[in-house]
Amino acid sequence: xxxxxxxxxxxxxxxxxxxxxxxxxxxxxxxxxxxxxxxxxxxxxxxxxxxxxxxxxxxxxxxxxxxxxxxxxxxxxxxxxxxxxxxxxxxxxxxxxxxxxxxxxxxxxxxxxxxxxxxxxxxxxxxxxxxxxxxxxxxxxxxxxxxxxxxxxxxxxx
Ligand code: INI
Numbered sequence: 001x002x003x004x005x006x007x008x009x010x011x012x013x014x015x016x017x018x019x020x021x022x023x024x025x026x027x028x029x030x031x032x033x034x035x036x037x038x039x040x041x042x043x044x045x046x047x048x049x050x051x052x053x054x055x056x057x058x059x060x061x062x063x064x065x066x067x068x069x070x071x072x073x074x075x076x077x078x079x080x081x082x083x084x085x086x087x088x089x090x091x092x093x094x095x096x097x098x099x100x101x102x103x104x105x106x107x108x109x110x111x112x113x114x115x116x117x118x119x120x121x122x123x124x125x126x127x128x129x130x131x132x133x134x135x136x137x138x139x140x141x142x143x144x145x146x147x148x149x150x151x152x153x154x155x156x157x158x
Contacts, residue, residue: 007148008141011042013073015049015143016066020079022055026121029128030078030114030136037137041144056081056115057092060099067109073151074143075103078136079115080124093117108154110146114139 015038019031031050039045049072053062056079063075077100083089096115104111114135118124126132 004149004152006145008144009042010038010140010144013043013144013147014047014071015043015074015076015140015147016072017048017050017076017078017140018053018059018062018066019050019077020053020056020059020115023080023082023121023124026080026116026124026128027078029125030080030116030134030139033129033134033136034076034078034114034140037140038144041141055079055092056096059096059115060103063100063111064103064107067103067107067111072109074110074112074147076112076136076139076143077114078139080128081115081117082121082124083117083119089117108150110143110150112139112143112146 017034019027035048038048051062053059059077059079063077066072066075081092100111100113116124116127127135
């Protein structure tokens with residue numbers, strides 16, 4: 001067995017974050033969790049590019065635009081979709097999940113999925129620095145790990 005090393009240092013990684021303004025009070029907490037995690041892991045705070053978009057529906061277009069530049073080792077997406085009384089929730093969730101998956105498939109740039117899909121605001125707050133942790137930080141860590149893995153596979157050491 002020869003496993004690839006699991007690397008969780010962000011020192012030499014170029015990371016972009018796409019974050020939705022919809023449910024801003026919650027997404028800003030996720031952004032804080034994400035950025036703090038990256039800085040703890042060695043990223044320079046001013047080297048983390050952040051793109052705000054209106055809502056979760058817009059996340060894939062922004063993430064794809066960033067991915068195709070070739071400038072980023074990984075992208076973190078952050079948003080909060082809260083179930084209302086209409087099917088709108090399902091359409092937004094479907095669009096953002098399909099959209100992010102397609103970017104990974106089409107570009108091979110790691111895109112971490114930090115989009116909460118919850119029944120109510122309390123569930124979202126609990127996952128944005130509350131009792132269930134901060135999914136923004138978790139997504140950041142996934143992005144770091146995948147950036148190193150993809151780099152190691154694509155550019156194997158000689
Ligand atoms: N966008 C979200 O990020 N979260 C939501 O809960 C949400 N709801 O419930 O409607 C939401 N809607 C906006 C959507 O993402 C787009 O910004 C809008 O439709 C314009 O394209």
